[in-house]
Amino acid sequence: MIAPPRDVTEENRTLVTWYHRVKRDLPWRAEPLPYRVWISEIMLQQTRVDQMLGYYERFMNRFPDVVSLAAAPVDDVLKNWEGLGYYSRARNLHQTAKHIVHQLGGRFPETYATLLPLKGIGPYTAAAISSICFGEQKGVVDGNVIRVAARFLGIEKDVTKPDVKAEIQVWADALAGGGNPGDVNQALMELGATVCTPREPVCDRCPLKPGCIARRNNMTGRLPFKPKKAKVPHKTELALLYFPKDGGSVWMEQRPPEGFLGGLWKFPTAAVETRDAAGTILEKLAPGRLSGLEPVVKHAYSHFKISVYPVLLHGVTPALEAGCWVPIADLDTLALDKVHRRIADRLRHG
Numbered sequence: 001m002i003a004p005p006r007d008v009t010e011e012n013r014t015l016v017t018w019y020h021r022v023k024r025d026l027p028w029r030a031e032p033l034p035y036r037v038w039i040s041e042i043m044l045q046q047t048r049v050d051q052m053l054g055y056y057e058r059f060m061n062r063f064p065d066v067v068s069l070a071a072a073p074v075d076d077v078l079k080n081w082e083g084l085g086y087y088s089r090a091r092n093l094h095q096t097a098k099h100i101v102h103q104l105g106g107r108f109p110e111t112y113a114t115l116l117p118l119k120g121i122g123p124y125t126a127a128a129i130s131s132i133c134f135g136e137q138k139g140v141v142d143g144n145v146i147r148v149a150a151r152f153l154g155i156e157k158d159v160t161k162p163d164v165k166a167e168i169q170v171w172a173d174a175l176a177g178g179g180n181p182g183d184v185n186q187a188l189m190e191l192g193a194t195v196c197t198p199r200e201p202v203c204d205r206c207p208l209k210p211g212c213i214a215r216r217n218n219m220t221g222r223l224p225f226k227p228k229k230a231k232v233p234h235k236t237e238l239a240l241l242y243f244p245k246d247g248g249s250v251w252m253e254q255r256p257p258e259g260f261l262g263g264l265w266k267f268p269t270a271a272v273e274t275r276d277a278a279g280t281i282l283e284k285l286a287p288g289r290l291s292g293l294e295p296v297v298k299h300a301y302s303h304f305k306i307s308v309y310p311v312l313l314h315g316v317t318p319a320l321e322a323g324c325w326v327p328i329a330d331l332d333t334l335a336l337d338k339v340h341r342r343i344a345d346r347l348r349h350g
């Protein structure tokens with residue numbers, strides 16, 4: 001059962017004062033326009049501020065407003081997202097920009113309720129935009145805020161459960177309802193990112209220290225409680241690098257627009273059980289033409305790990321329906337995921 005909101009007046013005041021004193025100078029904070037805050041919040045999902053700043057600047061230079069984003073081809077958006085991963089976020093941004101421009105007359109929705117139906121905007125992003133840009137009293141709850149809340153309130157239950165998240169949402173809403181919702185929300189995000197960090201919270205620098213239950217009871221190391229994740233599966237693939245007789249190009253194909261890494265380009269691939277099972281497949285694909293397996297490229301996605309062995313196939317035209325020859329010098333212009341970018345960089349730069 002969700003407890004009724006506590007009196008959080010003091011916590012609200014403390015957080016806002018602290019935030020004004022320590023907040024980082026970030027590009028979307030100087031002038032928190034909804035477009036800028038939206039892009040920053042979507043980029044910050046799964047990515048730390050210091051890692052995303054360069055991507056943010058590059059994206060803003062290319063697409064400075066919702067009109068320019070809506071008018072761009074999706075390939076251009078994906079190319080400017082390259083390196084951030086989770087490419088469905090970029091495709092959703094693009095679709096939502098088009099919706100805002102073509103269906104809403106270019107006017108950004110201003111409330112939590114009208115932001116929430118937009119593609120790619122969940123409760124967290126809707127609360128962030130509506131509170132920071134329009135002063136709506138709605139609390140943000142993401143991984144950082146869950147960590148702060150679990151420790152501060154001493155929540156020992158599994159924080160991945162919906163009822164526990166709802167309990168934290170009640171606390172965050174009460175805090176936002178105490179005034180300055182945009183600042184108090186950003187204070188919580190900032191606190192989770194810089195002070196109440198996952199491994200070693202710096203409680204001596206924390207404005208919530210006096211009332212924090214985890215600190216008082218020496219529980220910061222075991223809160224928030226999350227059940228252990230199941231082991232992620234491992235896949236093995238061959239990346240088939242087909243070169244024409246005269247060299248200079250390589251065969252590339254584009255993934256379907258929807259789904260995992262949708263819309264990105266790749267070398268043709270073949271799944272194999274293990275590296276040792278590759279020989280039979282390759283002998284069928286290009287008998288006598290295989291010039292050996294290149295060093296493996298390994299990568300961990302959120303839901304599986306992968307080892308990809310690039311294979312060089314010279315003078316072979318692939319028996320594939322989709323795809324085209326791409327000059328090796330032009331590989332930099334295509335949007336590729338991390339694994340295929342690393343292979344392309346080896347081809348381009350040795």
Ligand code: SF4
Nearest residue numbers: 196201203206209212
């Ligand atoms: S006192 Fe420590 S554990 Fe508690 S909220 Fe602050 S940083 Fe986190």
